[in-house]
Amino acid sequence: MRVVIKYTFLVIVAIAIGLGVYVLSVKAGPYISSSHGNTTYGVNRSSISALGYSRGNCAHCHEQHASINGSEPAPSSGAPSNYALFYDNYVSQTDGVCFQCHTDTGSYQTGGLVNRSYSYRAGGWTTDTLNDILEAFSFTAPGSSHNLDDIKTFIDGRWGYTATSNPCVACHNPHAATGDPANAPNSPKSSTTRGYPIARPSQHSKDTNAWGLWGDDPGEKMRDYTLDYQAPYRYGSTTQYEPDGSTTQDGSNLTDFVTFCTDCHNTVDTIYSTTLARNLRTIDWTQEKHGLIDGNGAVSTDPPYDSVIGKVLACTDCHEPHGSPNQVLIRAEVNGDVLGGTITTIESTDCTPPYSDTNKEIAYLCQRCHMDDYDFNNLCPPNRWYYVHHSSASGDPPYWASSCGSCHASGGGPRGCDASVSSINCNCCHYHGSTDGSGNQTF
Ligand code: HEC
Ligand code: HEC
Ligand code: HEC
Ligand code: HEC
Ligand code: HEC
Ligand code: HEC
Ligand code: HEC
Ligand code: HEC
Numbered sequence: 001m002r003v004v005i006k007y008t009f010l011v012i013v014a015i016a017i018g019l020g021v022y023v024l025s026v027k028a029g030p031y032i033s034s035s036h037g038n039t040t041y042g043v044n045r046s047s048i049s050a051l052g053y054s055r056g057n058c059a060h061c062h063e064q065h066a067s068i069n070g071s072e073p074a075p076s077s078g079a080p081s082n083y084a085l086f087y088d089n090y091v092s093q094t095d096g097v098c099f100q101c102h103t104d105t106g107s108y109q110t111g112g113l114v115n116r117s118y119s120y121r122a123g124g125w126t127t128d129t130l131n132d133i134l135e136a137f138s139f140t141a142p143g144s145s146h147n148l149d150d151i152k153t154f155i156d157g158r159w160g161y162t163a164t165s166n167p168c169v170a171c172h173n174p175h176a177a178t179g180d181p182a183n184a185p186n187s188p189k190s191s192t193t194r195g196y197p198i199a200r201p202s203q204h205s206k207d208t209n210a211w212g213l214w215g216d217d218p219g220e221k222m223r224d225y226t227l228d229y230q231a232p233y234r235y236g237s238t239t240q241y242e243p244d245g246s247t248t249q250d251g252s253n254l255t256d257f258v259t260f261c262t263d264c265h266n267t268v269d270t271i272y273s274t275t276l277a278r279n280l281r282t283i284d285w286t287q288e289k290h291g292l293i294d295g296n297g298a299v300s301t302d303p304p305y306d307s308v309i310g311k312v313l314a315c316t317d318c319h320e321p322h323g324s325p326n327q328v329l330i331r332a333e334v335n336g337d338v339l340g341g342t343i344t345t346i347e348s349t350d351c352t353p354p355y356s357d358t359n360k361e362i363a364y365l366c367q368r369c370h371m372d373d374y375d376f377n378n379l380c381p382p383n384r385w386y387y388v389h390h391s392s393a394s395g396d397p398p399y400w401a402s403s404c405g406s407c408h409a410s411g412g413g414p415r416g417c418d419a420s421v422s423s424i425n426c427n428c429c430h431y432h433g434s435t436d437g438s439g440n441q442t443f
Contacts, residue, residue, distance in 0.1 A: 029209070030173075030175060030176040030208075030209055031058075031175045031176070032056070033176075033178065034175060034176050034177055034178055035177055035178050035179045035182050035183075035195070036056070036061070036174060036175070036177070037056045037175075038055075038056055038182070038183075039054065039055050039056045040055070040183070041055075041182065041183035042055050042056035042060075043055065043056060043057070043060035043061060043101070043109065044056075044060060044109060044110045045060045045061075045073070045074075045086070045101070045108045045109065045110070046074075046108070046110045047073035047074040047108070048060050048068070048073055049110065050073075051068060051073065060086075061085060061086060061097070061174070062083065062084045062085060062086070063080075063084060063085075063086050073086070074108070075087055075100065075108065081097070082164045083164075085097050086100070086108075087100045089164060089165075089166045090148070090152060090165075090166045090167060090168075092148075092149070093137055093138075093145065093147065093148050093149065094134060094137060094138055096148075096166065096168070097166070098133065098166070098168045098174075099133065099134045099137075101113055102115060102132060102133035102134060103132045103133070103134040103135075104131050104132040104135075112132075113132060113133075113185075114131050114132060114185035114186065115131070115132050115133045115136070115185070116128065116130065116131065116185075117130045117136065117320055117322070117324075117331075117332075118316055118320050118321055118322075118331065119235075119320065119331045119332055119333040119334075120188060121180065121181075121188050121189050121243070122188070122189055122242045122243035122244075122316065123188075123232075123234060123235050123242060123331070123333045123334075124188040124234035124235045124236075124237070124240065124242075124245055125235040125332075125333040125338070126186070126188060126235070128332070128333070131185075133322065135323075136320075136322035136323040137322055137323055138323070139323040139324060139325065141275075141327075141344075142325075142326075142327060142342065142343075142344035142345070143323065143324055143325040143326060143327070144275060144323060144324055144326065144327050144328055144329050145322060145323030145324075145329075146321065146322060146323065146329065147273060147274050147275050148167040148168070149167075149274065150271070150272060150273060150274055150275075151167040151170050152165065152166075152167040152170075153272075154170075154264065154269075154271055154272075155167065155170045155201060158201070159201055159202055159203075159204040160204050160205060160206055161201075161204060169204075170201045170204075170264075171198050171199070171201065171260075171321070172197060172198060172199060173199040173208050173211050173213065174208075175208040175209075176199065176208060176209075176211070176212075176213055177196070177197050177198070177199070177213070178195035178196050178197065178213070179195045179197065180194055180195040180196060180197055181193045181194075181195060182195050188234075188244075188245060189243050189244040189245065190244055190245060191244040191245065191246040191248075191253065194244065194253075196213040196214065196215045196216040196255070197213075198213070198214050198215065198255065198260060199211055199212065199213050199214050200214045200259070200260055200263055201263045201264065202263040214255060214256075214259075214260055215254075215255030215256065215260075220255065220256050220259075221251055221252055221253070221254060221255065221256055222251030222252075222254040222255070222256050222257070222258070222312070222314050223250050223251040223252035223254070224256060225251075225256075225258075225292070225312045227292060227294075227310055227311060227312040228250065228310060228311055228312070229250060229251030229254070229311070229312055229313075229314065230249060230250075230251075230304055230305055230308075230311050231243075231248065231249045231250070231251060231254065231304070232304070232317055232334065232335035232336065232369075233303075233304060233335055233336030234336065235333055235336055235337065235338075236336065236337070237336060238303065238304075238336070241304070242254070242317075243255075249304065251314070254314060256314075257314045257315045257316045258285055258291070258312070258314060258315055260315075261315045262283065262285055265280070265282075265283045266282065266283065266284075267282045267283070267284045268282075269282075270282075281431065281432050281433055282433070283432050283433065284433065287433070287441060288432065288433070288441060288443055289441050289442075289443060290312075290313045290443060291312060291313070292312060293441060294309045294310050295309040296309075296396070296440060297395055297396035298394065298395020298396050299370075299395075300370060300371040300375075300376075300387070300388055300394045300395065301369055301370055301371065302335070302368070302369055302370065302371060302375060305369055307371075316331075317334070317335075318330060318331060318334060318365060319331060320332075325342055326339070326342060326343035326344075327343050327344065327345065327346045328343075328346060330343050330362075330365055334365060334368040334369070335368045335369050336368075337368065339364040339365060339367075339368065340364045340367060340382070340383060341361060341364050342361070342364075343361045343362055343364060343365065344361060345359055345361060346361075346362055346427050347427060348425035348427050348428050349425075350425070351425070351428035353406060353407050354405055354406060354407055354408060354409045355407065355408070355409055355424040355425060355428060356409040356422075357424070357425040357428070358409075358422045358423045358424070358425070359425050360383065360385075360423045360424075360425065360426055362425075362426050362427055362430075363383055363385065363426055364383070366426070366430075367382070367383055370388065371387065371388065371394070372384060372385060372387075373385065373386050373387050373417040376391070376393055376394070376417075377417065380417035380418065381417065381418075384417050384423075385423075385426075386401075386416065386417040386419070387417065390415065398436065401415045401419075404419070404421055407424065408421035408422050408423075408424065409422050410422045429442055430442055430443050431443055
């Protein structure tokens with residue numbers, strides 16, 4: 001989105017904060033429409049407002065020579081910071097200029113800032129207690145947060161980013177981002193007050209005016225895929241859908257998060273993860289069943305998916321963008337309800353048949369959209385997966401149940417969900433890019 005330049009405002013800005021050399025870089029249009037530039041709820045650092053600067057003024061983030069009128073307003077960080085920011089652009093996973101305001105307590109933004117998870121905003125899961133961005137980036141094992149050091153390393157030298165770039169600015173344009181919703185700390189997204197917080201890294205420009213937001217324009221929605229997008233339910237509802245609680249289900253109101261996330265997570269770029277201590281698997285969304293190829297034969301999915309094939313999902317249907325109490329940023333609330341437990345371990349310790357690793361925590365996720373045994377037959381226990389693997393009732397089960405011990409490390413008994421076999425770690429066969437023995441995609 002581009003907005004008409006208003007030079008008068010620019011001149012005032014330039015004089016006010018002495019960033020004259022920068023004046024043509026940041027145009028007033030997108031900035032005054034942004035959350036940060038808003039004069040009612042925008043940036044407002046108390047030590048700057050005390051000097052008479054109005055809310056939304058650039059000086060709440062930028063200070064020439066780290067000082068104004070000869071003294072340095074709080075916080076005092078000694079040497080001038082890059083981009084004349086009031087605090088170092090980036091220090092660590094839990095320290096940097098953005099966290100100086102985006103925290104609910106001890107914030108330099110007057111009153112502090114409450115922010116929410118994606119599950120809260122889009123999922124409508126308003127009992128989630130996570131309430132600021134610092135908290136979202138502070139998850140450590142068994143939870144997870146997008147590792148900002150790794151992102152900083154990854155973007156350095158790409159798309160005009162440099163060694164001094166802020167990793168939050170990989171995904172957000174600080175001079176243009178708008179809230180979704182804005183100025184509503186305790187509300188989920190609403191169809192009447194939409195905003196657009198993100199910008200695509202591959203469209204990044206040092207001229208932040210030229211770096212448009214992502215999701216606001218036609219062609220930037222999940223609806224734009226040829227395959228149908230089916231919106232998940234809102235928390236506790238079967239009539240309201242993500243992301244904004246309206247009855248729209250086709251993704252015409254949802255940012256195309258696939259294109260956004262695959263700027264980085266694609267088949268070309270190798271990404272190292274400090275958290276996982278290895279390179280990430282690459283993702284070819286054109287070859288995945290949750291992506292652009294269809295399930296084969298039958299699928300057994302819960303409402304609102306209703307066992308219909310031909311669907312594309314959004315990355316954020318399953319993942320948080322910042323952090324989560326689960327591994328690999330798996331959302332704690334998916335398709336209308338919270339997961340049945342916490343996902344603390346995904347990778348298997350044994351993927352050689354008969355499989356001795358019985359961990360099936362990851363199935364808490366699958367269960368939110370796929371029919372487990374209980375969904376097929378409510379005499380079966382929940383989170384057992386006999387039907388989709390063994391029963392013709394699921395349409396196309398991949399395995400005939402016999403010689404149980406060739407796959408299950410222990411147990412046996414009558415065919416059915418109540419057989420007392422040990423379970424098998426799902427991740428041995430189900431992960432991004434996984435296939436069965438015959439090349440059939442299994443995720
Ligand atoms: C990998 C990309 C990525 C990175 C890195 C990232 N974000 Fe986000 N951020 C997102 C996405 C995606 C959303 C959700 C957008 C939506 O709801 O439409 C979001 C949402 C937000 C929101 C709005 C939250 C709310 O309450 O609705 C804020 C504020 C925010 N991010 C700040 C930050 C800060 C500060 C950093 C760095 C510490 C950061 N982000 C790093 C992708 C990212
Ligand atoms: C919320 C804090 C915030 C506000 C408010 C803000 N900026 Fe920035 N600005 C930043 C950050 C952070 C960077 C560094 C971006 C990066 O890491 O690439 C930056 C970078 C810049 C740059 C350098 C861009 C580049 O990459 O060369 C200019 C120029 C600039 N800001 C001017 C302004 C002006 C003018 C205003 C007011 C109209 C303003 N900023 C308001 C946070 C802010
Ligand atoms: C001086 C304080 C301050 C700093 C520093 C700051 N922000 Fe903000 N930010 C705000 C305020 C105030 C809002 C508007 C909150 C609202 O809507 O009530 C906001 C809103 C946002 C939004 C829109 C989503 C939302 O919460 O409404 C994003 C995205 C965002 N900030 C990202 C960043 C990033 C990334 C950085 C660091 C580059 C940063 N902010 C630094 C104060 C700050
Ligand atoms: C947010 C909902 C959602 C979640 C969560 C989810 N799936 Fe799916 N899954 C679907 C949909 C919808 C399809 C059908 C895709 C299509 O139309 O091609 C599907 C298709 C599949 C298929 C293809 C089946 C076939 O017959 O070809 C497999 C295998 C699968 N999912 C496994 C999993 C596993 C394992 C998990 C948990 C780790 C999981 N899914 C989590 C929605 C979901
Ligand atoms: C600017 C590049 C970039 C974008 C955009 C991006 N990521 Fe990442 N992502 C990374 C990097 C670098 C890592 C490795 C560091 C880490 O593990 O957190 C990573 C790691 C991950 C991981 C593994 C995290 C873990 O620790 O196990 C997941 C899951 C993930 N990203 C999902 C997403 C989703 C979903 C989106 C879109 C909402 C997204 N990413 C957008 C760069 C990016
Ligand atoms: C070719 C491999 C294979 C063979 C042989 C096999 N199974 Fe399975 N079975 C699986 C897979 C894969 C799953 C899905 C993982 C899971 O649910 O633990 C599964 C799941 C099950 C489940 C659900 C377990 C749970 O906790 O979710 C039961 C019960 C089961 N099988 C019974 C049997 C019985 C009884 C036999 C022998 C008569 C048998 N299976 C033979 C592969 C096999
Ligand atoms: C030994 C490999 C293996 C293991 C282990 C395994 N699965 Fe599967 N699973 C498959 C295959 C193969 C399919 C059939 C994919 C297809 O239809 O193309 C499948 C299908 C599925 C489906 C799709 C059902 C549908 O809608 O058509 C789900 C959901 C699923 N598995 C969940 C699980 C869960 C949960 C676990 C762990 C408890 C698990 N699987 C363990 C091999 C495995
Ligand atoms: C149906 C739910 C679902 C969807 C949709 C989904 N993911 Fe995942 N993702 C998972 C699960 C489950 C794992 C853990 C197993 C694995 O590694 O694949 C995972 C793992 C990851 C990882 C870590 C890979 C590694 O090396 O361990 C990344 C990165 C990631 N996802 C990114 C994405 C991106 C980007 C998208 C959209 C293009 C996306 N995911 C869509 C469920 C999903």
